[in-house]
Amino acid sequence: MKKETLSTLSRKYLMALTGLFLCFFLVIHLAGNFQLFLPEAQARESFNGYSKLLSGNIFIKAVSYILYASIIIHSIDALVITLFNRKKAGKYEYDKRGAVSKWYSRNMGILGTVILIFLVFHFKDFWYQYKFGSLPVDAAGNKDLYEIVIRAYGDLWYVLFYVLAMFALGYHLLHGFYSAARTIGVYHPRYVAFIRVFGTWYSYIITFGFAAIPLYIYFTHY
């Protein structure tokens, strides 16, 4: 029984706060991505201009560091929590406990791992390309990230991988959103009921919103 630096609750606060920040980020990310649904010429100009605006803004830069930190802390904390739990958990010869909870609530680690693997590809193909790659330039003289996006989604396997990852994200959010609210202590039944409904709609919108983009591009451009 050695004294841990963080209590089990504090570790969960860290999960909840970084998770909620990532939830907030997803809304902004999706809102920006909706520009890809515009007619091609307009989408190219608008999306590239938006990317330029974000990359040049000092405030956005500061927020992006919080974002990177959140992803890293959320992942490491999850690993610490999972390994800790594994040590404490009872193991049964015959186990049907799964009947009383949702599969995605019990497998946040696996869903999270899928998302993390997705993020590696996602960062490599867009974030790294934009920051360090040599990109074509559009009519307005901005880096043509739009072109990179369109090219990426020409491969059906890549599109399917994205859609699958978005479903993993969706289930992760379905549990994560209300779980985070629970962890930071929202206990009044009225707010809890609202958060349940809000969290479910939020998860649906994020999942189908993001999943629609590669599908839309694949079917309209290829």
Next chain:
Amino acid sequence: MKIFLKIWRQKDAKSNGKLVDYEMDNVIPHMSFLEMMDTLNEKLVLSGEHPVEFDHDCREGICGQCGMMINGRAHGPLKNTTTCQLHMRSFKDGDTIYIEPFRAEGFPIKRDLKVDRSAFDRIIGAGGFVSVNTGQAPEANSIPVTHEIAESAFDSAACIGCGACVATCKNSSAALFTSAKISHLAKLPQGQQEARKRALTMVAQMDAEDFGHCSNTEACEVECPQGISVLNIARMNWEFLKGNVLK
């Protein structure tokens, strides 16, 4: 009914246990699960074997002593039911039933199906009380506690400490048990004075007792014989946060 049993037998805390097969003929559907166990034990004693040891007391679903993992579920296949209130009519002729103790690092096995749940007592001892002597019960109508608050505090206080929440939790977390007591006292004026300190000391003791993190799967609420709400866990988190920020 004929029932096949696979029961966890373990000589003491240090030895390795294993599932042992038993057969029961003439099981009556009206028997409670524990009566079926009694009948088995009678048979074992007559044949010179050591009976299967298990905890039980009131056998009317209110004391929290009994508790087994029955077919992989805490307290058996029914929701919100203690082991003693489970009856053999929930099973069919020819069924095989797996019976294991509640398992968790925080609940060491003493023998067979008996586990040491004294960790719960130590968590209560770490702050689950009001420090001043409040004397005799005062005239109920003179206490300025509204009906809704009194009912809500009572719902939290209804926990019987059986440990099914820990047993069914994939992380063996004692969050539901600990939070029920923290919430019960935080809701009432008598307990509010020490609410912040209590949240900190009880959570610290919960962590010291080898229980895992709560990951809000809500399985505990389903298996809890008293239907203790998971919203107690939210209140514990809130009280703990307040306690840490305002201490």
